[in-house]
């Protein structure tokens with residue numbers, strides 16, 4: 001707390017804003033909490049409601065502590081095992097609205113901005129959001145930020161593309177997202193996934209979970225290991241919008257073996 005002398009209503013505002021009761025869940029793609037999952041359970045990234053305690057905060061969050069295939073994890077720079085098949089991603093430029101969930105800012109597309117063909121299934125972009133610093137690490141190293149492009153199938157399967165970001169040159173492609181993060185509620189933000197992906201299409205993939213409660217498993221992760229660059233100013237905007245840092249620490253890999261492939265733009 002900055003000033004204890006503030007009127008109670010002002011003191012309450014940041015607490016309410018961080019309760020996760022916003023208009024959209026954080027990591028999941030549906031328009032509201034799934035049945036039986038309470039959107040009212042308060043959780044955060046530190047202290048008594050931090051990541052180590054999520055599993056105890058609600059019976060619905062049990063997977064956060066009891067699960068054995070959780071995300072994020074530390075990724076190898078290069079896995080020996082190769083992905084089977086040839087997944088593709090197609091992009092349809094659209095516009096989106098920025099939404100503050102209380103834990104991150106999402107950019108929600110007006111229509112399917114990208115489609116991933118993966119293992120015979122078709123996943124469509126539901127929303128993209130960010131974490132500061134990155135959640136996945138590569139060879140033990142965290143990066144400055146990580147974007148998650150949450151894709152889902154009609155039957156509720158989830159595939160998340162991770163785009164890591166490091167400080168460097170200003171990134172025009174991600175600037176609309178950055179502007180949306182600075183001013184939640186902005187509509188008609190350009191969203192063109194084709195130009196937002198890293199130039200190097202190499203990914204490390206594995207099966208994990210949502211990185212926010214309820215930490216649901218069965219999520220296909222596809223993380224590009226070459227980061228995009230964002231300027232220091234762009235990263236500062238995300239940092240400011242991250243509700244005081246919003247990265248879950250890495251979890252044990254267990255018996256999962258990440259594998260490598262490329263996910264490049266198709267026709």
Ligand SMILES: [Zn+2]
Nearest residue numbers: 027131148211
């Ligand atoms: Zn995420």
